[in-house]
Amino acid sequence: MSQQKGSQRKEDGIRSLARLPRATVLRLSWYLRYLQGLDKSQTERVSSQELANALGVSAAQVRKDLAAIGSLGQPGIGYRPDDLAKVIRSVLGLDRTWPVVLVGVGNLARALLRYAGFRQQGFHFVAIFDNDPSKVGQTIENLRVLPMDQLAETIQKTHAQLAIISVPADAAQKVADQLVASGICGILNFAPAVLHVPHHVSLVSVDLTVQLEQLTYLVLHKNQDASQKPPG
Amino acid sequence: MSQQKGSQRKEDGIRSLARLPRATVLRLSWYLRYLQGLDKSQTERVSSQELANALGVSAAQVRKDLAAIGSLGQPGIGYRPDDLAKVIRSVLGLDRTWPVVLVGVGNLARALLRYAGFRQQGFHFVAIFDNDPSKVGQTIENLRVLPMDQLAETIQKTHAQLAIISVPADAAQKVADQLVASGICGILNFAPAVLHVPHHVSLVSVDLTVQLEQLTYLVLHKNQDASQKPPG
DNA sequence: TAGATTGTTAATCGATTAACAATC
DNA sequence: TAGATTGTTAATCGATTAACAATC
Numbered sequence: 416m417s418q419q420k421g422s423q424r425k426e427d428g429i430r431s432l433a434r435l436p437r438a439t440v441l442r443l444s445w446y447l448r449y450l451q452g453l454d455k456s457q458t459e460r461v462s463s464q465e466l467a468n469a470l471g472v473s474a475a476q477v478r479k480d481l482a483a484i485g486s487l488g489q490p491g492i493g494y495r496p497d498d499l500a501k502v503i504r505s506v507l508g509l510d511r512t513w514p515v516v517l518v519g520v521g522n523l524a525r526a527l528l529r530y531a532g533f534r535q536q537g538f539h540f541v542a543i544f545d546n547d548p549s550k551v552g553q554t555i556e557n558l559r560v561l562p563m564d565q566l567a568e569t570i571q572k573t574h575a576q577l578a579i580i581s582v583p584a585d586a587a588q589k590v591a592d593q594l595v596a597s598g599i600c601g602i603l604n605f606a607p608a609v610l611h612v613p614h615h616v617s618l619v620s621v622d623l624t625v626q627l628e629q630l631t632y633l634v635l636h637k638n639q640d641a642s643q644k645p646p647g
Numbered sequence: 648m649s650q651q652k653g654s655q656r657k658e659d660g661i662r663s664l665a666r667l668p669r670a671t672v673l674r675l676s677w678y679l680r681y682l683q684g685l686d687k688s689q690t691e692r693v694s695s696q697e698l699a700n701a702l703g704v705s706a707a708q709v710r711k712d713l714a715a716i717g718s719l720g721q722p723g724i725g726y727r728p729d730d731l732a733k734v735i736r737s738v739l740g741l742d743r744t745w746p747v748v749l750v751g752v753g754n755l756a757r758a759l760l761r762y763a764g765f766r767q768q769g770f771h772f773v774a775i776f777d778n779d780p781s782k783v784g785q786t787i788e789n790l791r792v793l794p795m796d797q798l799a800e801t802i803q804k805t806h807a808q809l810a811i812i813s814v815p816a817d818a819a820q821k822v823a824d825q826l827v828a829s830g831i832c833g834i835l836n837f838a839p840a841v842l843h844v845p846h847h848v849s850l851v852s853v854d855l856t857v858q859l860e861q862l863t864y865l866v867l868h869k870n871q872d873a874s875q876k877p878p879g
Numbered sequence: 880t881a882g883a884t885t886g887t888t889a890a891t892c893g894a895t896t897a898a899c900a901a902t903c
Numbered sequence: 904t905a906g907a908t909t910g911t912t913a914a915t916c917g918a919t920t921a922a923c924a925a926t927c
Contacts, residue, residue, distance in 0.1 A: 633849035
């Protein structure tokens with residue numbers, strides 16, 4: 416592995432990180448979750464071994480992941496939970512507030528709007544949309560459901576960069592196109608459809624049926640692979 | 648790569664498959680989804696290239712994935728959608744009905760209970776549970792909410808092998824333990840917690856906040872990685 | 880100092896891609 | 904036959920693990 420590669424360079428503690436492996440980014444979320452669960456006043460240090468045990472990965476993996484975002488640990492001692500959490504938050508972009516718009520007001524949307532976990536991490540719903548006239552005008556969690564023709568305008572006004580799609584599969588690509596045209600940078604898609612977005616837009620899809628199908632495969636072929644699964 | 652490895656052997660078409668790579672199993676779900684969307688009477692054949700274009704992967708990848716579950720294509724011709732879908736369904740265990748129990752009746756649970764996608768693929772909710780006395784006895788989608796002390800009994804009676812956890816994070820491990828003790832083989836977990844289950848139980852976790860955090864990372868470090876993301 | 884634990888290197892493992900002979 | 908497309912092999916790429924010198 417070549418040193419001095421791309422924008423990667425060491426700089427007294429925190430490294431300006433050149434695209435982390437996707438699996439590493441996923442684990443950073445887990446590490447953060449674990450650190451947030453620690454009793455702040457009680458825990459002075461955590462070791463890679465402790466994190467590894469808690470999350471079901473190897474200690475070497477943990478050290479590799481954390482070394483990728485900075486020299487945050489002290490040999491012989493471990494990591495300071497607060498420092499670690501702060502750096503991970505910064506890397507994941509959780510040291511700020513993210514306005515989010517949501518398109519498609521069904522059951523899943525209602526659940527998402529009420530989901531406390533989002534608010535805790537700085538995600539903040541600023542507008543919700545539906546193309547069903549009978550839903551437009553309803554109020555859910557203090558938000559009026561807006562018609563789709565106000566999408567672009569609202570996104571520009573609220574500076575929302577993120578959107579959540581929870582419409583039926585056959586409507587999802589059209590909605591994605593509208594979101595992209597309105598300047599959205601990242602889409603979290605819950606519609607069971609493969610979406611295509613331009614290069615400059617980020618997309619994460621969560622397909623609930625696919626997840627359940629992964630589970631049936633594992634159950635059916637159990638004992639051939641019983642390792643701890645990454646969430647998602 | 649050695650031939651004749653483990654239980655893998657070729658046998659006229661369908662191969663008795665030795666644990667597929669997890670990424671392959673994920674894509675099998677996508678292929679199936681695409682095939683199900685095709686107009687049956689219209690489409691006689693699909694090529695690996697068509698599947699690849701539709702799903703944003705390489706054609707070589709598609710052929711490799713499909714070759715792993717059998718010799719299903721005809722050189723020079725392509726694959727027969729019906730045959731392909733049938734084999735994928737069989738590999739994923741979707742050629743049968745799966746009774747599912749759900750624990751934790753919150754907003755997300757209500758959304759999941761009404762989610763049509765589950766039913767379409769053969770998943771069937773047979774019982775729902777909550778430890779909140781004010782919820783026990785309520786009826787949702789024709790199911791009475793049962794108290795937790797009826798969990799084991801009900802699971803045995805319904806022969807449910809799968810369970811969905813949608814309780815708060817701090818209750819999730821205890822619920823998982825109860826499910827395992829009651830004989831459940833596979834758990835789909837929506838609680839934002841890392842669960843530990845015995846070797847013989849399969850676990851898939853979907854953490855919505857983690858998914859949104861992956862998205863903020865991508866948006867923030869955009870143009871460093873703008874590839875199509877696998878759902879989940 | 881002795882014990883613990885990091886950050887990093889080298890070795891291993893696994894998954895993806897490219898190329899092409901086989902075959903419809 | 905000529906054109907198309909599979910299944911498979913070898914090459915590439917990337918991620919995980921093991922080991923250990925550096926250091927608190």
